[in-house]
Amino acid sequence: MPSIDIAQRRARLATRHRLAPSTRSTDPLAITRSLVVLHATDPATMYLSVGARSIGLTPADMERALYDDRALVRLLAMRRTMFVAPTELVPVLQSSTCDALAHKQRRNYSRLIEQAGVVDGDVAAWLAEVESATHAALLTRGAATGAQLSKDVPRLRTQIDTAPGKSYSKPTNITTWVLVVLGAEGRIVRGRPNGSWTSSQYTWVPAETWLPQPVSPIPVAEARAELVRQWLYAFGPAPITDIKWWTGWTLGEVRKALAELDIVEVDLDGTPAVLLADDLDPVPEPEPWAALLPALDPTPMGWQSRDWFLGPHAPALFDRNGNIGPTIWADGRIVGGWAQRADGEIVTRLLDDVGRETRALVDAETERTAAWFGAVRAIPRFRTPLQRELTE
Numbered sequence: 001m002p003s004i005d006i007a008q009r010r011a012r013l014a015t016r017h018r019l020a021p022s023t024r025s026t027d028p029l030a031i032t033r034s035l036v037v038l039h040a041t042d043p044a045t046m047y048l049s050v051g052a053r054s055i056g057l058t059p060a061d062m063e064r065a066l067y068d069d070r071a072l073v074r075l076l077a078m079r080r081t082m083f084v085a086p087t088e089l090v091p092v093l094q095s096s097t098c099d100a101l102a103h104k105q106r107r108n109y110s111r112l113i114e115q116a117g118v119v120d121g122d123v124a125a126w127l128a129e130v131e132s133a134t135h136a137a138l139l140t141r142g143a144a145t146g147a148q149l150s151k152d153v154p155r156l157r158t159q160i161d162t163a164p165g166k167s168y169s170k171p172t173n174i175t176t177w178v179l180v181v182l183g184a185e186g187r188i189v190r191g192r193p194n195g196s197w198t199s200s201q202y203t204w205v206p207a208e209t210w211l212p213q214p215v216s217p218i219p220v221a222e223a224r225a226e227l228v229r230q231w232l233y234a235f236g237p238a239p240i241t242d243i244k245w246w247t248g249w250t251l252g253e254v255r256k257a258l259a260e261l262d263i264v265e266v267d268l269d270g271t272p273a274v275l276l277a278d279d280l281d282p283v284p285e286p287e288p289w290a291a292l293l294p295a296l297d298p299t300p301m302g303w304q305s306r307d308w309f310l311g312p313h314a315p316a317l318f319d320r321n322g323n324i325g326p327t328i329w330a331d332g333r334i335v336g337g338w339a340q341r342a343d344g345e346i347v348t349r350l351l352d353d354v355g356r357e358t359r360a361l362v363d364a365e366t367e368r369t370a371a372w373f374g375a376v377r378a379i380p381r382f383r384t385p386l387q388r389e390l391t392e
Helices: 006-016 028-034 043-052 059-068 087-116 123-141 146-152 175-184 220-235 240-247 251-259 356-373 385-391
Strands: 072-076 082-086 188-193 202-206 263-268 271-276 290-293 327-330 333-340 346-350
Touching: 006 220, 028 043, 028 059, 028 072, 028 082, 043 059, 043 290, 043 356, 059 072, 059 188, 072 087, 072 175, 072 188, 082 087, 087 123, 087 175, 087 220, 123 146, 123 175, 123 202, 146 175, 175 188, 220 240, 220 251, 220 271, 240 251, 240 271, 290 356, 327 356, 333 356, 333 385, 346 356, 346 385
Parallel strands: none
Antiparallel strands: 072 082, 188 202, 263 271, 290 327, 327 333, 333 346
8 A cells, every 4th residue: 555644745735735836826717626616605715715826816816707707606515615616617516516405405494494384285395486486586687685586586585483482593584595595406606796805795696697608417426526536636645534524425425436436545644545546646845835824725624634734733723613714834734823903914823833934934925915905804704712812
């Protein structure tokens, strides 16, 4: 069994994830492809992830790729998490993940509606009618917010109490539920937001008018194999449990996808892992580098097993739900954290002794990050202990 050490994993991370300066790009689409997808639960993350890996790009370039060229698209996918994906990857994500997600969410929402007793007759048929009416209304409008659509389709304002009798009970209408299902099915797409690139107030548009071409169905097995292939090139070698965690699939589904690929087993310091068979050649160690990555960046969130790059810093850098905050990286490992204060200043704290040369690289990346923000201020949606300390 071939053995791959931590130094080689860190070299692959630096090169494949475009973190070493010589690997950075002037193309938001190329950067996204390098990571398979970008995390987008926090709207600022996808912009800052691109900024950290770019040469000469600005937030406007990312907006152009998303909303003018439409080479990138936001969608709900693995682990019911929001991502930004290359548009050409949408058919793979739709078949491998999103269709099953839509089915699961519709089933859950139907159960809650039925329990609330607010619909007479067949709840599934009623919900399907509301979905169709919402899609039709959006086709008429061209683009709309959830509030606008709820005026066109009054049944979207149906109130459901998901925790009757509880102190935290708060009835909610089903607008978001319906939009989540339509989005997961690939019938509607999140369009341009209202406000700056940190805004989470966005409009919805019909997929058939937004995407450059219709999404062609792909067999589930083929789609899952392709998604795992791309992940392994970007994040491999890795234990199978990391693939299971990242995809949100069952272990059986992951093994079926791997069976479609030409892979080899490798040893990671005593831990069995897998790697694409044609990717065994060592990746050269890149030049010294540093990077400031945002909260929920796809690099630290790409693996469940993180000790080889995280070290002892999890308590300071993660919240209680497993969300990572802003991190400082140097030569393939996390060495600190950073935050933006209310006045726009980027403040950093190194958690390891990195030496003068690395500190200079970190200072340069801090200046780059401040320039990317400009006058924009952004508070991470999930705040971590170190991020709070740096901003209080």
